[in-house]
Amino acid sequence: MKLKVLTLLACLAGSMGSALAAEGELSIGTEGAYPPWSMSDANGNVTGFDADVGALLCTKLAVTCHFVVQAFDGLIPALKAKRFDVIISGMSITADRKKEINFSVGYAELANMFVAAKGSDLAAITDVDTLLKSLDGKKVGVQAGTTHAHFLEKRAPNADLKTYDTLDQMQIDLASGRIDTAFADQSALQDFLDKPDGKNFQLVGVEIKSTFDPTLGEGIGVGIAQDNTELKAKIDKALCELIADGSVGKASQKWFKTDISRPCK
Amino acid sequence: MIDLIQLAVPVLLKGLWVTAALTFISVLIGFNLGLGLALMRLSSSWLLSGFAKYYSTVFRGTPLLVQIFLFYYGLGQLSLIKDNAALWWVISDGSRCAVLALALNTAAYTSEIMRGGLMSVPAGLIEAAQACGMSRVLRFRRIEFPLAIRQALPAYGNELILVVKGTSLASTITVLEITGYAKRLMSQTFAIFEIFAIAGILYLVINLVLIAVIRSIERFLMRMRRDPAMGRAPRARTNP
Numbered sequence A: 001m002k003l004k005v006l007t008l009l010a011c012l013a014g015s016m017g018s019a020l021a022a023e024g025e026l027s028i029g030t031e032g033a034y035p036p037w038s039m040s041d042a043n044g045n046v047t048g049f050d051a052d053v054g055a056l057l058c059t060k061l062a063v064t065c066h067f068v069v070q071a072f073d074g075l076i077p078a079l080k081a082k083r084f085d086v087i088i089s090g091m092s093i094t095a096d097r098k099k100e101i102n103f104s105v106g107y108a109e110l111a112n113m114f115v116a117a118k119g120s121d122l123a124a125i126t127d128v129d130t131l132l133k134s135l136d137g138k139k140v141g142v143q144a145g146t147t148h149a150h151f152l153e154k155r156a157p158n159a160d161l162k163t164y165d166t167l168d169q170m171q172i173d174l175a176s177g178r179i180d181t182a183f184a185d186q187s188a189l190q191d192f193l194d195k196p197d198g199k200n201f202q203l204v205g206v207e208i209k210s211t212f213d214p215t216l217g218e219g220i221g222v223g224i225a226q227d228n229t230e231l232k233a234k235i236d237k238a239l240c241e242l243i244a245d246g247s248v249g250k251a252s253q254k255w256f257k258t259d260i261s262r263p264c265k
Numbered sequence B: 001m002i003d004l005i006q007l008a009v010p011v012l013l014k015g016l017w018v019t020a021a022l023t024f025i026s027v028l029i030g031f032n033l034g035l036g037l038a039l040m041r042l043s044s045s046w047l048l049s050g051f052a053k054y055y056s057t058v059f060r061g062t063p064l065l066v067q068i069f070l071f072y073y074g075l076g077q078l079s080l081i082k083d084n085a086a087l088w089w090v091i092s093d094g095s096r097c098a099v100l101a102l103a104l105n106t107a108a109y110t111s112e113i114m115r116g117g118l119m120s121v122p123a124g125l126i127e128a129a130q131a132c133g134m135s136r137v138l139r140f141r142r143i144e145f146p147l148a149i150r151q152a153l154p155a156y157g158n159e160l161i162l163v164v165k166g167t168s169l170a171s172t173i174t175v176l177e178i179t180g181y182a183k184r185l186m187s188q189t190f191a192i193f194e195i196f197a198i199a200g201i202l203y204l205v206i207n208l209v210l211i212a213v214i215r216s217i218e219r220f221l222m223r224m225r226r227d228p229a230m231g232r233a234p235r236a237r238t239n240p
Helices: A002-014 A019-023 A049-061 A072-080 A128-133 A147-155 A167-176 A186-193 A229-244 A247-256 B002-042 B046-061 B064-077 B085-092 B094-119 B123-131 B136-173 B178-189 B192-221
Strands: A025-030 A038-040 A064-069 A102-108 A112-117 A139-143 A160-164 A181-185 A201-203 A220-224
Touching: A025 A049, A025 A072, A038 A049, A049 A064, A049 A102, A049 A229, A049 A247, A072 A220, A102 A229, A102 A247, A112 A186, A139 A147, A139 A167, A147 A160, A147 A181, A147 B178, A160 A167, A160 B178, A167 A181, A167 A186, A167 B064, A181 A186, A186 A201, A220 A229, A229 A247, B002 B046, B002 B094, B002 B136, B002 B178, B002 B192, B046 B094, B064 B085, B064 B094, B064 B136, B085 B094, B094 B136, B123 B136, B136 B178, B136 B192, B178 B192
Parallel strands: A025 A064, A139 A160, A139 A181
Antiparallel strands: A102 A220, A112 A181, A112 A201
16 A cells, blocks of 8 residues: 555656656656566566665665556656666666666676587587587577577578577477577576477587677666666666675576576676 | 588588478379369369369478378378278378478469360360360360460469479478488577578578579470560560
8 A cells, every 4th residue: 555655756856857866765666467577466566576675775875766557568658757767677677668767777687598409419518619619500590689689690601590480480490400509598498398399409518698798788787768878877786786795696596496696897 | 611612512512402302292283183173173063163263272381391281291190091001101200291282282282273265265276276186185185284284384483483492391291302401500500690690591592493493384385376576465576
């Protein structure tokens, strides 16, 4: 109930300007239906990795935080309409979104990995350079238009790249043996491995992150309105400190059982 | 803009060759298959003509994209196909699968076009050939086929253009032809309008060349029947 009132207040306050952070309050837009990043219960309480990151950020900035739950595709329009100050909702920093809003530094990033048949030569590789070299002439599946596709075009130019409109189509071809390997983020590949079709496959033990190559994107960031450069500077600084002292990593361990925090440059 | 053209054109030209190859091989297979189906359709055996009729109904009555997906994703899941080395050789590769679908599809249309051409051959000419003692094969080669192809060529030219455009669907099964490369360039540059405009021009160029070739073949086949002014009925001639 209290949160609903706060949300209502935030809507009213939002129309008056977005300098809320300076006045001791930060309103955060989040999806609330994307476990384990952001979940909201019947009472409107938001939990998950993003809720923890938001709470850490508010403590650091010495402001009170409250969450506004909103469908994912409406988050950017709502931010532009100043219904909240920032978006923290597992949102990847992409060129398209950057045309609409600003992003903080990336605070998290899922590992990008290859998947290959159990017992194949590829599956045994443990370092990234050998892996990229051994892709020469191999049929490699990737989703069209993703950072993964751009990465392979640049770093594995001699691979026979097969691009798919959807991950489902890529999984069908992987299972039928038309492609030797596929490249995607770990959660997408895990989804395949958990299906019956994926029982003869395994992840190749090499995690490739965007620190290895910037074409892999800039990770997941906090969305901020484009005209709010003051807030962006504050959040960037706070996030870097939180990543450096391991607080974000600890929150990640709690929700993902692994550290997905992204080192801040 | 100049940078974009310099980036896109060489890549799309690579796709142009793939598009041309897909069209050429599909048409080569599809034409022969279609001619065979047309002869089956006109044969007196109800089994042969029935098969040809249902074949053309099925392949003309379903979208090419659905056929491509059925061959690529559908057949690729059957262990019967995967265990057979020859079948798997065809089905495992996107471009071979696209050729298969395009060839079988164009064969259905070709059979209908050729059937119309063969039916237009006057019965009197065939009877005359029979009376001269020509064998069936010789009669087909010298009388029926040349006359039928003259009738069928304008409609067949249309079908060839449809095959060229149909190859763009191969991009949905990972084949990198003009459309496949265009999609890839689109996600690299976000210059959707420019990239697809260039791709469209390339298709247009292929089809213009194709139309010119078909016109000249038409002119060659009609050389003894027409005036220098193409397309007009022959004028009555008077002896000097």
